[in-house]
Amino acid sequence: MAVWLVRAGRAGEREEFALEKGIAAIGWDEVPDMSTVPSRDALDAVLRETYPQASPQRLANHLGQLWAFRERIQEGDLVVLPLKHRAAIAIGRVTGPYSYRSDFPLGARHTRPVEWIRQDLPRSAFDQDLLHSLGAFLTVCRITRNNAEERIPDILKGGRTAAPAMTAPSVKGEEPEESEAPLDLEEYSRDQIRTFISRKFRGHDFARLVTAILDAQGYRTQTSPPGADGGVDIVAGHGPMGFDAPRLCVQVKSSDGPEDVKTLRELQGVMKNFGAQQGLLVAWGGFKKTVHDEARRHFFEIRLWDAGDLVDALLKDYGSLPEDVQAELPLKRVWALVLEE
Numbered sequence: 001m002a003v004w005l006v007r008a009g010r011a012g013e014r015e016e017f018a019l020e021k022g023i024a025a026i027g028w029d030e031v032p033d034m035s036t037v038p039s040r041d042a043l044d045a046v047l048r049e050t051y052p053q054a055s056p057q058r059l060a061n062h063l064g065q066l067w068a069f070r071e072r073i074q075e076g077d078l079v080v081l082p083l084k085h086r087a088a089i090a091i092g093r094v095t096g097p098y099s100y101r102s103d104f105p106l107g108a109r110h111t112r113p114v115e116w117i118r119q120d121l122p123r124s125a126f127d128q129d130l131l132h133s134l135g136a137f138l139t140v141c142r143i144t145r146n147n148a149e150e151r152i153p154d155i156l157k158g159g160r161t162a163a164p165a166m167t168a169p170s171v172k173g174e175e176p177e178e179s180e181a182p183l184d185l186e187e188y189s190r191d192q193i194r195t196f197i198s199r200k201f202r203g204h205d206f207a208r209l210v211t212a213i214l215d216a217q218g219y220r221t222q223t224s225p226p227g228a229d230g231g232v233d234i235v236a237g238h239g240p241m242g243f244d245a246p247r248l249c250v251q252v253k254s255s256d257g258p259e260d261v262k263t264l265r266e267l268q269g270v271m272k273n274f275g276a277q278q279g280l281l282v283a284w285g286g287f288k289k290t291v292h293d294e295a296r297r298h299f300f301e302i303r304l305w306d307a308g309d310l311v312d313a314l315l316k317d318y319g320s321l322p323e324d325v326q327a328e329l330p331l332k333r334v335w336a337l338v339l340e341e
Contacts, residue, residue, distance in 0.1 A: 007026075
């Protein structure tokens with residue numbers, strides 16, 4: 001059983017559609033139905049005709065990914081989809097052959113049927129070396145390094161295996177592998193930050209970090225002491241004394257597992273007791289799909305922050321954080337060149 005990375009758009013624009021429809025879907029809208037193409041060489045010819053201005057390197061890149069998606073991914077293989085809109089990873093099992101769906105929107109017509117087993121695995125469930133592989137800057141590639149094809153199914157079952165001491169060398173073949181792909185440096189850096197926060201800020205220290213971010217955003221805050229908090233870790237408001245709207249009740253969860261809808265409803269209940277108009281639920285391990293579905297119905301009342309949202313807020317206002325927090329979490333902005341090839 002192989003494990004394949006299959007992305008759903010550079011910005012994750014197809015991920016919700018793919019999860020809802022039970023498919024893995026890739027772009028390449030200009031490429032016709034590949035089920036009518038008899039061979040890899042024939043697909044190569046189609047790509048040369050479709051992209052006449054493309055360089056040989058780019059054509060080879062397209063060919064490797066498209067042929068892998070059509071032919072090399074097998075029924076029973078696992079598909080891993082790192083989500084862009086949540087700090088989570090979806091994993092599913094391929095259940096059938098390639099299909100071209102002209103009835104689907106552009107960007108989602110080249111498909112494989114997938115039974116999505118988990119849609120809410122937090123990135124923190126994966127060791128850094130596996131996240132490094134999942135950061136390959138390709139739409140389709142096989143994940144093989146560091147015993148990934150044994151470790152990822154184990155994570156899916158709720159376990160966790162130690163990273164191997166050595167990385168097996170890659171054997172270059174026809175199918176794209178993560179060891180041959182450029183790395184998404186931005187996602188790699190964010191994963192490093194998330195890993196550091198997960199080690200450094202746990203329990204009440206995590207609430208202290210959230211408080212510092214809210215202070216940097218202009219709120220006046222009060223944080224509950226360690227121990228029982230009555231369902232609220234932080235209360236926050238605007239104005240010189242914190243009396244002005246919006247008034248927030250904040251509940252903070254530092255565990256690695258995704259929160260269920262019960263936590264959201266508990267926050268809604270205590271908001272009334274505190275006279276707060278809005279609530280913020282911060283869960284390092286993310287949220288189950290039911291939480292996102294219910295939160296959509298309370299858009300003007302509740303906000304959800306998972307690990308990715310927290311890092312977004314942290315980076316936006318990092319310069320306004322207290323010096324002691326910056327010393328505990330030392331970051332430096334860098335610029336990197338992004339090459340299309």
